Amino acid sequence: MSFSPIARVYAAGPSLRFSRGIALLSTLLLAACLSLWPAGDARAFGDEAKVVYHVDFASPDRVSAMITNIFNMTTHYQNELRDYDVRVVFLAHGIRFVTDEPMEGTPFAADAELEERRENLRSRLLGLVTNQGVKLELCDITRQAVGLTPEQIYEAVEPVPSGVVRIVELQDEGFRYLKVE
Structure with missing residues (x-):
């Protein structure tokens, strides 16, 4: 049976x-x-790429390299149809790259190399904002320390109370930290 x-x-x-x-x-x-469980191409912080660049240096070469890196990164994400949020946080010497003021008498005074390259760097940096959707942020502690008014900073730059605190906040939100050496 x-x-x-x-x-x-x-x-x-x-x-x-x-x-x-x-x-x-x-x-x-x-x-x-x-x-x-995330499958295949899943990312630790979701599908949106989130990156924060830290700019506290005076070198126009490093800023130029960073602009190129950001352009290449955002173009790649656009070609892949991937959402992204890229922020650049300027503090300390980085303020030199978000104003046309010479800042004479401060530790951040523009030197001959910066004056020679300022127009090109400004154009490329602001191109990242208008063409790639990159967000620029400036430490307000630095701005106040050198005596610049908000009107003396490029219009596309958003003030943040503290640059280093902002970087930490963005990392807490899942942003990946990059700094060009």
Whole structure:
């Protein structure tokens, strides 16, 4: 006489039914957990790429390299149809790159190299804002320390109370930290 698989389970008694029930429940729980696990190309902080660049240096070469890096990054994300949020936070010597003021008598005074390259750097930096959607932010502590008014800062630059605090806040929100060396 041949029994169906279900009939064999019932014929085997309650302990086999209990074991099979636990196995089925475990399998369902595992499947549910795995369905929540990121698959394939999933990213740690979601599908949006979030990056913060830290600019506290005086070198026009480093700023130029950073602008090129950001342009290449955002162009890649655009080509991949991937959302992104790229921020550049300027503080300390970085203020030199978001104003046309010479800031004579301050530690951040424009030197001959910056004056020679300022127009090109300004154009490229503001191009990142208008063409790539990059957001520029400036430490207001630095601005106040050198005596600049908000009107003396490029219009596209948003003030933040503290540059270093802003970088930490963005990292807490899942932004990846980059600084060009």
